[in-house]
Amino acid sequence: MSLQRISDVEWLIPAEGGMRVPGRVFASEDLIVKAQSDRALDQVANVAHLPGIVGSSFAMPDIHWGYGFPIGGVAATDIDEDGVVSPGGVGFDISCGVRIVRTNLEAKEVREHVEDLVRELGRIPRGVGGKGLMRLDETEMERVLVEGVQFPLSKGVGWDEDAETCEDGGRVEDADPAAVSVKAKERGAPQLGSMGGGNHFVEVQHVDQVVDDEVAKAFGLHDGQIVAMIHCGSRGVGHQVCTDEVRTMDRAMSSYGISVPDRQLACVPVRSPEGERYMAGMAAAANYGRANRHVLTDGVRQAFERTFGPSARDLGMSVLYDVSHNLAKIEQHEVDGVRRNLCVHRKGATPAFGPGHPQVPERYRSVGQPVLVPGSMGTASWVLVGTSGTAGADEVAWASTCHGAGRMMSRKAATKQMHGGDLKRQLQSEGIWVSTSQLRLLAEEAPYAYKDVSEVVRVCEAAGLSRRVARLRPLAVVKG
């Protein structure tokens, strides 16, 4: 595999062997060196083998080694030309994503009560086998899979207007609970409103830098303001749907004459019984993911109410946006000047549509889609805005951008570098309070295990993927 530099922020992997399109990686010199340290670029080349892939196999600046697809991979297939869908291009955590809840509190008010706030947020369920804030019976589970955030709303959980500022209005169309196995439902039923583990978290952050005043204003953000960020996904439902459908496609693939360089890339045409079943099951899991972040929002609002006294409404705790970074969607894009129906896989990549696009909620349509980029604890998170389609800005990578900092160190290596207790004390000395269910695991998610998120979002801007709006710094981290 060869790698050619195209610009300061873009690299080309020319199509060779079974690659149907080239690979294109958005990265600075520094970030490409990090991407080369594992086999992530080979995975970009492997994805280029998928039947029906158009354009390029893209990688965002936060690319790192995954399984099948790289994390930070974006690939679109033409569904009218036997284009495939690959569950590995979405990942096990279907609709894993980020939600930001605003407040009208200022950093200094929160600092005085941060210990109380962390304790209250610590009540939110997390970790291995964590049971959720809502336990669902069979009928309720089916409803979540179809209705997304509308289900908890119908039970009086959350605010009606919350749905308006969610991607897809908090409810993905074409979801079919019959395409979700009994096992997946059994895993998910007790878990709604739980964080899970790994890199999932709830953070209390303050806006510490506004880069674009106009867009920040449109997003309801200002310097010094406190917000809460929720990062998690569809829990056992998504994990099981992906497991089930990789198995199905692994077995069905050869009947469509498809072979792939990595078994985790198992795929079938979108327009096939197996493909349609996956799309309907994935949409159902995505509805669960959105409902999960919605129920967690209720837990976050209650924690703020118990800490600060006034109601969440008086605290101005409205939802800025909710967007997922692990999903496949049928979207229309131009390929060689012709509008085509594409299945766009974003695995660790965020949709970033520009002003005027129908996928942008009405409230933000004049400025563009909000992009929520979680950092790792102790480092900044970012709010970006989609730019594709704006004057002079061609659509790049099917209107996608980064999703986070991207790991660069294994969990084991990270824990060798520092003990969890020392890390907790160090972060506290920097004004960041951390609550974790397992102190020993804390160092796995240490800031030094991740790439520099500021460099990642800078490269996204230079490559025309998205623009920076505001930087957020954590005051309190509740780890999954």
Next chain:
Amino acid sequence: MSPRSRGHELIEHTADVGLHVWAPTMDELFEESAMGLIAVMGEVSGASSKREEVSIEAPDLQGLFVDWLSEVLFLFEAREIVPRAVRVHVEDDKRLAATIEGPSTEAFMEQGPAVKAVTYHGLEIGPSPKGFEARVYLDV
């Protein structure tokens, strides 16, 4: 290490966790892998109070291995059983029958990341000087 020994250890991977397992027979390799999968997440003490029976068919050995560990993970998360006494019988590399006994997850002590799923990524399984060996990556 004696040729009759069995065991497991973690493998490093940027975002995920790998498991290296060895055992003198294929049946024991499958048994040891189930124990290794759960050990990634933590451990539990207490008497066995739950029992599950499993039978799986797959097109090949790799598929059988991934399906087996996926099933163990499902039973752990949904049926809340921590495998302690595991008996597996593998037939023709394409079928297995197993019984799993163990305590409930109620008192499970978390000591590691929550495993989301079992992947085909970099999967290796087959005969080796130790008898049989497998390498498998887990999404955490």
